[in-house]
Amino acid sequence: MTRLRSAKIDRSVAVVCWVSAAAVCATFGCLLIEIIRAGYAEVSWEYLTSRPLDAGRAGGIGTVLVSTVLVLLVCLAVSIPVGVGAATWLSEFTTPGSRRARFVTGCVNLLASVPSIIFGLFGMVFFSQMLNLGISILSGGLTLACMVLPIVIQTTYSGLRSAAVELRLGAAALGLSRTSTLWYLLFPAATNGVVAGLLLSLGRAMAETAALLFTSGYATRMPESLLDSGRTLSVHIYDLAINVSGAESRAYASAFVLLILLLLVNLSTSMLAERWLRTRQTA
Amino acid sequence: MDPLVQLSESVSGSSGPVCEPGIAPMLETRELSVTYGSRRALSGVSLAVPRHQILAIVGPSGCGKSTFLNSLNRLTDLTPNCRVEGSIRVDNEEILNADCDPMTLRRRVGMVFQKPNPFPLSICRNLAIPLKEHGCAKSDMDSIIEEAISDVGLWDEVKDRLNAPALSLSGGQQQRLCIARALALRPEVMLFDEPCSALDPFSINVVEQLIASLRERVTIVIVTHNLAQARRIADQAAVFWQRDGVGTVIESGPATLVFGAPQDPEAAAYLSGHCC
Numbered sequence: 001m002t003r004l005r006s007a008k009i010d011r012s013v014a015v016v017c018w019v020s021a022a023a024v025c026a027t028f029g030c031l032l033i034e035i036i037r038a039g040y041a042e043v044s045w046e047y048l049t050s051r052p053l054d055a056g057r058a059g060g061i062g063t064v065l066v067s068t069v070l071v072l073l074v075c076l077a078v079s080i081p082v083g084v085g086a087a088t089w090l091s092e093f094t095t096p097g098s099r100r101a102r103f104v105t106g107c108v109n110l111l112a113s114v115p116s117i118i119f120g121l122f123g124m125v126f127f128s129q130m131l132n133l134g135i136s137i138l139s140g141g142l143t144l145a146c147m148v149l150p151i152v153i154q155t156t157y158s159g160l161r162s163a164a165v166e167l168r169l170g171a172a173a174l175g176l177s178r179t180s181t182l183w184y185l186l187f188p189a190a191t192n193g194v195v196a197g198l199l200l201s202l203g204r205a206m207a208e209t210a211a212l213l214f215t216s217g218y219a220t221r222m223p224e225s226l227l228d229s230g231r232t233l234s235v236h237i238y239d240l241a242i243n244v245s246g247a248e249s250r251a252y253a254s255a256f257v258l259l260i261l262l263l264l265v266n267l268s269t270s271m272l273a274e275r276w277l278r279t280r281q282t283a
Numbered sequence: 284m285d286p287l288v289q290l291s292e293s294v295s296g297s298s299g300p301v302c303e304p305g306i307a308p309m310l311e312t313r314e315l316s317v318t319y320g321s322r323r324a325l326s327g328v329s330l331a332v333p334r335h336q337i338l339a340i341v342g343p344s345g346c347g348k349s350t351f352l353n354s355l356n357r358l359t360d361l362t363p364n365c366r367v368e369g370s371i372r373v374d375n376e377e378i379l380n381a382d383c384d385p386m387t388l389r390r391r392v393g394m395v396f397q398k399p400n401p402f403p404l405s406i407c408r409n410l411a412i413p414l415k416e417h418g419c420a421k422s423d424m425d426s427i428i429e430e431a432i433s434d435v436g437l438w439d440e441v442k443d444r445l446n447a448p449a450l451s452l453s454g455g456q457q458q459r460l461c462i463a464r465a466l467a468l469r470p471e472v473m474l475f476d477e478p479c480s481a482l483d484p485f486s487i488n489v490v491e492q493l494i495a496s497l498r499e500r501v502t503i504v505i506v507t508h509n510l511a512q513a514r515r516i517a518d519q520a521a522v523f524w525q526r527d528g529v530g531t532v533i534e535s536g537p538a539t540l541v542f543g544a545p546q547d548p549e550a551a552a553y554l555s556g557h558c559c
Binding site: 170171172177 | 389402412464465
C-alpha cells in the first residue's frame with residue numbers, strides 16, 4: 001500500500017518537474033520566435049551600419065552599437081579590476097566572518113539590491129554633475145560599473161573560495177607567497193567564476209535602460225569621445241517602443257540584434273576561458 | 284631507551300627529552316600545546332627526532348596527530364584563532380619566534396599530505412613554481428627538476444610528458460610527484476600526513492619504500508594509521524591519545540621498544556589491535 005503510494009508520489013513529482021522544465025523552454029522559445037518573427041525582416045547590413053533617422057523610424061543602429069560597445073568597455077574596465085580586487089580581499093586578505101569581512105559583504109549585498117533607477121539618479125548627480133562628466137558615455141559606463149560590481153565580486157569570491165583547500169595548503173606547505181598562490185593557483189581555479197560574473201555583468205549591463213537614461217543619454221550621432229552622449233541598444237529599444245509611434249518593428253529588430261549579441265558574447269567568452277584554462281594546465 | 288629520543292609528558296611523568304650530550308636532535312618540541320579558539324587540541328608534547336631518522340606517529344583519529352604535524356611547519360598559522368605554545372626547534376633554531384619566516388621554514392620543512400595535491404598545472408610547472416619562488420636560478424631549474432623526479436622513481440614514467448597535466452597521473456604517481464616537489468626544495472625535514480591512505484596497495488608499497496629510503500637525506504616525521512607500516516619503517520615512534528578531550532603523547536621512544544614493549548596500558552592495547 002505504502003509502496004504503491006510512494007510510487008504514485010514519485011510519478012507526480014517527476015511530472016511536475018518535467019512540466020516545469022518544459023515551461024521554461026516554451027517561454028524562451030516563444031520569446032525568441034516572437035522577436036525573430038517581428039524583427040528579422042528589418043535587419044540588414046545597412047541597418048547595422050547606418051545611423052538612426054527620423055527618430056529611429058528609418059536608418060539603422062550603427063551609432064547605437066558603437067555607443068553600446070563603448071559604454072560596456074568603460075563598465076568592464078572599471079568593474080572587473082575593482083570587483084576582482086575586492087573579492088580577493090574578502091577571500092584571501094581577511095578572515096571570513098570577521099567584523100570587517102561582514103561589513104564589506106553587507107555593503108556588497110546592499111549594493112546588489114539597489115534598483116537600477118537609483119543607480120541612474122546617483123550616476124546623474126555624482127558622475128554627471130559633481131564630477132562634471134556630463135551626460136556622457138563615461139558617466140553611463142561608470143554608473144553601470146557601480147551596478148554590476150556586486151555581481152563581479154560575488155561570483156569571483158565564490159570562484160576563489162571553491163578552490164580546493166588542499167591547493168591552498170599545498171601551496172602554503174611549499175612556502176609559496178600569497179601573491180604566487182593567487183596568481184598561479186587561485187585565479188586559474190576561479191576563472192569559471194570570474195567568467196560567469198563577466199557574462200552576468202555583461203548581460204545585465206547590455207540590458208540596462210534605467211541607469212543609462214540620465215547618464216549616457218539619448219544622442220544618436222556617432223560619439224567622438226567618451227565624453228559625448230550616446231544611446232545604447234536597450235535605451236534605443238525603450239525609446240522606439242515608448243516615444244516613437246510607428247517604430248515597433250524597428251524596436252523588434254533592435255531587440256533581435258541585442259539577443260544575438262548576448263548569445264555571441266556568451267559563447268565566445270566561455271570558449272576563450274576554456275581554451276585559456278587548457279593552456280594553463282599544460283604550460 | 285634510546286638516549287637520543289625520549290618523549291615526555293605529564294602522563295608518563297618524565298621530565299623532558301634527554302639527548303646525547305653534544306648531539307642536538309634535528310627536530311625537537313618541548314611542552315608543545317595547540318589551542319583552537321578556546322578548545323585545546325594538543326597539550327604537553329615533548330618529542331625529539333635525531334637527524335636522518337623516521338619518527339612514526341600513530342594513534343586513533345582526533346587525537347591531534349595532524350595538528351602536531353601542522354605546527355612543525357607552522358601551517359597552523361593559516362587557521363584563524365590557532366595558538367601554538369611551547370617550543371619547536373628545527374636544527375636547534377626556535378621556529379615559534381616571531382622573527383622566523385614561515386615561508387623559509389616551509390622550504391626547510393617539507394610536507395606531503397594524505398590526498399595527493401599536485402597543482403592543476405603541468406608536471407614540470409608543479410616543481411618549477413616553488414623552485415622559482417625560492418630563488419632557484421633558471422639555469423639550474425631543469426637539472427634540479429630531473430633529479431627530484433628521478434629521486435622518487437618517476438623520471439622514466441614521465442620524462443616524455445613533462446608538459447602533461449599533473450592531474451593526468453595516477454594517484455600513486457601524483458603522490459610521488461608531490462614528494463618530488465617538496466624534495467626539489469632540498470628540505471632538512473619532511474612531514475608526511477598519512478601519505479599512503481588514499482592510495483592503492485601497489486602504490487602504498489612504492490611510496491612506503493620511497494619514504495624509508497629518504498631517511499638518508501632528510502629527517503622524517505610520518506603520521507600513519509597503518510601500524511604495520513609504522514613498524515616497518517620507523518626508527519622512533521610515538522602514540523598519540525586523547526585524554527580529557529585533549530591530544531597528548533602516551534608512549535614514545537625507539538620504535539622497537541614502543542611496538543615491542545609499550546609501557547602504557549592503553550598504548551599497549553591500541554598497538555596490539557585490541558582497542559578502537
